[in-house]
Amino acid sequence: MVSLNRIAMGKSSRKLVRDLGPDIDVAEVSGKWGRMFNFRSYQQFIFPEYDICTGPFTDDAGDPLRFDLILANQVWEHLDRPYAATQNVLTMLRPGGYFWVAVPFFVPFHAAPYDCSRWSARGLTNLLIECGFPEDDIRADQWGNRNAALRNMEDKWPPKYIKDQDTLENDPRMPICAWAMARKPL
DSSP: OOBGGGHHHHHHHHHHHHTTOSSSEEEEESOOGGGGSOOSEEEEEOTTTSOTTTOOOBOTTSOBOOEEEEEEESOGGGOSOHHHHHHHHHHHEEEEEEEEEEEESSOOOOOSSOOOOOOOHHHHHHHHHHTTOOGGGEEEEEEOOHHHHHHTTSSSSSOBOOTTTOOOOOOTTSOSEEEEEEEOOO
């Protein structure tokens, strides 16, 4: 079963990523969402061995690794230093490269190992701008509704999508999750 909280985000985000084409080099920060795609190359960098807050990921000579796309699915809310991490991502992107980030907004506290931040689509856009991404090259969205918010209060979390019970209608006043795709200048 799939999480109710991620259906709209997943559908929209898969399209954003697929539109980039398969002939790209991709890194994922502490996740495995990118495994579903057929990229030219795909590397995972898992915390605590790799901490995006402390600096860009580097090769053996100490030079930053370079990618066409960096993915971060449900990670940024756990970072102690999300601004530094986002600047490190920008450093690791090739000119014209993309950063896709997805975060929860209205979900229960979930320390893994920490739970630090929440962003709406506008908040993600502001974070990305402040970290050096041009505003015109950021696409951000959010999804949620009151039913999903109530389901997030259930004892078993995250709530599993129940087709006959859960509406996927979006209420912009009740975001559950947000996501953005930003492009580094050429």
